[in-house]
Amino acid sequence: MSDRPPALALLAADGLTRHYRVRRPGAMFGRRDLLRAVDGVSFAIRPGQTLGLVGESGCGKSTTAKLVLGLAPATAGTVSFDGAPLPAIGTAAWRDLRRRMQMVFQDPLGALDRRLAVGWQIMEPLLIHRLAGPRDARERARAVMASVGLQPHHFDRYPHELSGGQRQRVVLARALITEPRLLVCDEPISALDVSIQAQVVNLLLDLQEKLGVSYLFISHDLKVVRQVSHDVAVMYLGRVVEQGEADALFRDPVHPYTRALVAAIPSPALGGERRRERIVLSGDPPNPIAVPAGCAFHPRCPWAVADCKAATPALRPMPDGRLVACHRAEATPESRAA
Amino acid sequence: MAIQDSLGGAAVAAPARSGARRAGRLLLGLPPVVAVSVAWLALALVVAAGADLLAPYAYSALDLKARLSPPVFMGGGWAHPLGTDELGRDVLSRLIVSVRMSLLIALFGTMIAAGLGTVLGFLAAHFRGRVEALILVLIDFQAGMPFMIIALSVLAFFGNNLVLFIVLMGFHAWERYARIARGLTLAANEQGYAAAVRQLGATPLSVYGRHVLPNIASTLIVSMTLSFPEIVLLESGLSFLGLGVQPPLTSLGNMVGYGREYISRAPWIMLAPSVVIVMTTFSISMLGDWLRDRLDPTLK
Amino acid sequence: MLSFIVSRAARAAITILLVVAFAFVVMRLSGDPALLILSVDAPPEAIEAFRKAWGLDRPIWEQFLTFATRALAGDFGRSMRDGRPALALVLERVPATLAITLPALALKLALGIPAGIFAALNRNSWADRAAMMASVAGFTMPSFVLALLLVLVFAVQLGWLPASGSDTPLHAVLPILTLGTAGAAIMARFTRSAMLEVLGQPYIRAASAKGLGWWLVVLRHALPNAAIPTVTIIGFMVGSLVAGAVIVESVFAWPGIGRLLVSSVANRDLAVVQSLLMVIAGWMVLANLAVDLAYGWLDPRVRTITSRAD
Numbered sequence: 001m002s003d004r005p006p007a008l009a010l011l012a013a014d015g016l017t018r019h020y021r022v023r024r025p026g027a028m029f030g031r032r033d034l035l036r037a038v039d040g041v042s043f044a045i046r047p048g049q050t051l052g053l054v055g056e057s058g059c060g061k062s063t064t065a066k067l068v069l070g071l072a073p074a075t076a077g078t079v080s081f082d083g084a085p086l087p088a089i090g091t092a093a094w095r096d097l098r099r100r101m102q103m104v105f106q107d108p109l110g111a112l113d114r115r116l117a118v119g120w121q122i123m124e125p126l127l128i129h130r131l132a133g134p135r136d137a138r139e140r141a142r143a144v145m146a147s148v149g150l151q152p153h154h155f156d157r158y159p160h161e162l163s164g165g166q167r168q169r170v171v172l173a174r175a176l177i178t179e180p181r182l183l184v185c186d187e188p189i190s191a192l193d194v195s196i197q198a199q200v201v202n203l204l205l206d207l208q209e210k211l212g213v214s215y216l217f218i219s220h221d222l223k224v225v226r227q228v229s230h231d232v233a234v235m236y237l238g239r240v241v242e243q244g245e246a247d248a249l250f251r252d253p254v255h256p257y258t259r260a261l262v263a264a265i266p267s268p269a270l271g272g273e274r275r276r277e278r279i280v281l282s283g284d285p286p287n288p289i290a291v292p293a294g295c296a297f298h299p300r301c302p303w304a305v306a307d308c309k310a311a312t313p314a315l316r317p318m319p320d321g322r323l324v325a326c327h328r329a330e331a332t333p334e335s336r337a338a
Numbered sequence: 339m340a341i342q343d344s345l346g347g348a349a350v351a352a353p354a355r356s357g358a359r360r361a362g363r364l365l366l367g368l369p370p371v372v373a374v375s376v377a378w379l380a381l382a383l384v385v386a387a388g389a390d391l392l393a394p395y396a397y398s399a400l401d402l403k404a405r406l407s408p409p410v411f412m413g414g415g416w417a418h419p420l421g422t423d424e425l426g427r428d429v430l431s432r433l434i435v436s437v438r439m440s441l442l443i444a445l446f447g448t449m450i451a452a453g454l455g456t457v458l459g460f461l462a463a464h465f466r467g468r469v470e471a472l473i474l475v476l477i478d479f480q481a482g483m484p485f486m487i488i489a490l491s492v493l494a495f496f497g498n499n500l501v502l503f504i505v506l507m508g509f510h511a512w513e514r515y516a517r518i519a520r521g522l523t524l525a526a527n528e529q530g531y532a533a534a535v536r537q538l539g540a541t542p543l544s545v546y547g548r549h550v551l552p553n554i555a556s557t558l559i560v561s562m563t564l565s566f567p568e569i570v571l572l573e574s575g576l577s578f579l580g581l582g583v584q585p586p587l588t589s590l591g592n593m594v595g596y597g598r599e600y601i602s603r604a605p606w607i608m609l610a611p612s613v614v615i616v617m618t619t620f621s622i623s624m625l626g627d628w629l630r631d632r633l634d635p636t637l638k
Numbered sequence: 639m640l641s642f643i644v645s646r647a648a649r650a651a652i653t654i655l656l657v658v659a660f661a662f663v664v665m666r667l668s669g670d671p672a673l674l675i676l677s678v679d680a681p682p683e684a685i686e687a688f689r690k691a692w693g694l695d696r697p698i699w700e701q702f703l704t705f706a707t708r709a710l711a712g713d714f715g716r717s718m719r720d721g722r723p724a725l726a727l728v729l730e731r732v733p734a735t736l737a738i739t740l741p742a743l744a745l746k747l748a749l750g751i752p753a754g755i756f757a758a759l760n761r762n763s764w765a766d767r768a769a770m771m772a773s774v775a776g777f778t779m780p781s782f783v784l785a786l787l788l789v790l791v792f793a794v795q796l797g798w799l800p801a802s803g804s805d806t807p808l809h810a811v812l813p814i815l816t817l818g819t820a821g822a823a824i825m826a827r828f829t830r831s832a833m834l835e836v837l838g839q840p841y842i843r844a845a846s847a848k849g850l851g852w853w854l855v856v857l858r859h860a861l862p863n864a865a866i867p868t869v870t871i872i873g874f875m876v877g878s879l880v881a882g883a884v885i886v887e888s889v890f891a892w893p894g895i896g897r898l899l900v901s902s903v904a905n906r907d908l909a910v911v912q913s914l915l916m917v918i919a920g921w922m923v924l925a926n927l928a929v930d931l932a933y934g935w936l937d938p939r940v941r942t943i944t945s946r947a948d
Binding site (some may be wrong): 483488492493495574575580581592600602605608615616619 | 649652653656657660661664665667668722753774775777778779780781782783786787789801805836877881884885889892898899902904907908911912914915919922924
């Protein structure tokens with residue numbers, strides 16, 4: 001992935017960093033801690049492809065999504081979309097960019113205005129960007145509704161009158177009506193019933209095939225990420241620890257954190273081989289304010305050595321082209337366990 | 339919608355029913371106290387709107403021959419149904435004009451406070467940082483000091499005229515709207531529809547005007563029904579003290595204030611406006627309680 | 639706990655500073671004090687001398703600092719009317735205000751809390767409904783109307799009590815009744831809802847399920863927990879004692895600071911108004927601080943939660 005020329009990328013993030021100053025509990029007079037929500041993340045998404053972003057909650061996935069969309073300013077690093085850097089927040093250029101990159105939210109009911117009919121909300125982006133008059137917008141709304149599997153009579157319904165799956169289809173329709181090149185899906189199915197999840201995932205795959213739209217697909221559900229992603233990046237406490245082509249990464253995870261995540265996928269399809277060396281995450285859950293020195297993962301890592309506490313491992317390429325941030329990446333599983 | 343629910347399906351099933359009959363049914367469907375309150379407020383509004391037509395005399399017309407004449411039920415005549423004051427002015431006429439004055443002041447005051455507070459709340463939620471900190475400090479100050487004291491201090495410095503007085507009433511309880519607007523907007527920005535619409539590229543004006551405001555309107559309206567009677571009380575209290583509406587203009591509190599001089603000889607001068615104040619504030623509070631239960635589950 | 643106290647005290651200090659700033663801003667917005675206090679046709683040298691005396695010829699920040707230091711020292715200048723220091727004039731009125739507001743507070747608590755508890759324990763009975771109607775009346779009836787009704791009944795009709803003045807202890811009865819009864823209605827409403835809230839909690843049901851007698855459950859579990867929110871409203875009442883007394887003192891010609899405020903506003907005696915503003919604000923802030931501390935003491939959770947939420 002990293003060896004491809006950047007000109008091919010629809011979206012490229014380079015050294016993306018977002019720090020927050022947070023007040024320490026109980027402290028006064030402005031003593032503040034630094035929360036490194038996102039700390040030097042780089043990746044690229046090619047046209048028509050999907051990058052899966054996985055990690056535990058609090059690892060910086062959602063902040064990354066906001067940075068990529070330009071909804072929050074980055075502390076450092078750059079995002080370029082279609083070869084051009086993101087314009088400053090709130091400018092006309094920024095507003096115009098909205099129609100080319102859109103977001104799909106975790107909670108479709110929250111993301112919809114409960115006082116407006118969904119059809120109106122689907123055509124609203126066209127009206128905001130003055131891409132169509134009211135009559136034309138209505139026609140296009142009906143068309144995009146059909147393409148996400150909504151019936152024409154849903155047009156005048158209110159969000160609370162629809163099912164969870166239908167609502168997420170409405171959110172998708174609203175996002176797609178301006179024909180964006182990139183959709184950022186932040187946990188798009190985790191709020192849905194299990195029975196509906198597969199339908200929405202299949203819809204996302206169909207739409208990508210038909211429209212050639214790229215996805216940044218954020219989820220903690222590795223099974224789904226594996227299903228939809230071409231490439232995957234694994235985040236831990238604001239940093240990418242492993243990144244590469246999806247099949248290879250899931251087949252043979254290198255970083256101990258990725259291994260733990262993959263091993264925890266509750267699926268018989270993954271076979272018994274990996275069961276053997278199943279890693280159970282131990283130690284304290286990660287606290288993004290008190291990030292451990294050295295490798296952030298070392299307190300929970302079964303293979304940590306003295307080096308891991310001293311130096312932060314850089315993300316470096318493996319022979320197969322994937323990137324891993326682990327001092328012991330080259331060691332064989334057998335020698336690691338020792 | 340909520341009102342129709344309380345009537346069951348009947349009102350929905352017969353949309354062709356005439357407006358008057360529907361209104362009648364609506365009133366009958368309410369709890370009795372609320373129905374009486376609505377009726378009283380409707381009467382007060384009609385009186386306020388038609389004050390010039392309804393008042394039998396000019397409110398400042400003197401009738402020196404009929405000074406301090408008692409109302410009809412205390413042995414007076416029909417010429418002055420609610421009696422006259424120490425200058426022979428007709429109490430009923432003054433009452434009608436006073437209702438208009440007091441309701442207008444409270445209405446303007448409520449709307450100014452709602453507008454000001456909502457805008458400040460939006461600003462706080464939109465800009466965060468220093469702007470928000472400053473607005474929160476102002477909110478704390480406003481909530482921390484009794485408004486009566488603030489109002490009196492301002493009146494001491496600025497003197498009194500009607501426009502200033504109305505604007506001053508418009509500062510009553512603005513902080514409640516600001517808190518509501520800020521809190522609900524933050525919630526909407528954090529996760530919900532406002533963030534969604536913003537990332538669609540909508541301008542802040544359309545995010546707040548078209549999406550956030552309609553969504554928080556019911557909470558704001560409930561808050562307005564709470565502060566409207568408070569402004570009636572505040573205005574009448576200040577006018578009672580002689581620091582609010584100044585003669586020759588008249589308001590309910592102003593009438594009570596001047597009537598108290600004659601409390602032993604002509605108690606009707608102060609009793610009539612007192613009854614109107616109590617009935618009005620009581621009615622709005624009852625209506626507000628009822629509205630809150632129906633409209634706004636978040637305040638329960 | 640120490641940091642909790644310090645943060646609350648810092649907050650109180652900020653409020654006081656805000657009141658000073660408010661007084662300053664209002665004073666400066668209201669126009670040229672020289673022209674306001676001297677008459678418009680005063681000789682120019684007199685206006686100049688006045689400006690110099692009050693420091694009005696210096697930059698605005700300097701003026702504010704001077705104003706703030708003097709205000710915090712309690713020096714607001716002299717009353718326009720009798721030339722005495724404004725603060726002294728205010729402080730000598732405080733005992734009279736306390737003489738009616740403290741008994742009124744006692745009355746509010748003595749009537750309101752039992753009534754609220756009774757209403758909550760007999761929810762939806764006729765007594766509950768009557769108590770709640772009375773409490774709405776307490777909210778919606780202006781104090782001057784209640785005061786005048788009491789005068790009408792007890793002074794004019796029955797002739798039992800004096801209508802106004804402050805010569806004998808009997809003169810205090812009607813002001814106390816006016817302040818106390820309206821406040822009692824409000825107190826009853828808050829106590830009732832605090833009690834209902836607590837009575838609906840699982841631990842109350844658990845306690846009665848264990849077979850404890852109902853009255854024991856109420857005494858040992860419900861009342862102490864209902865007391866926590868009730869403290870807030872009591873603190874609020876203590877803080878607003880003075881504000882509430884403004885109208886009542888005026889109606890009964892009671893020589894407290896409320897009546898002083900009204901007459902000073904009417905006469906535009908600005909030094910006295912400013913002193914009153916600071917004294918009342920200081921009283922409010924102290925009351926709020928006391929409530930915060932009492933809260934932290936009654937409910938240990940508050941200490942950590944509020945400091946975290948900041």
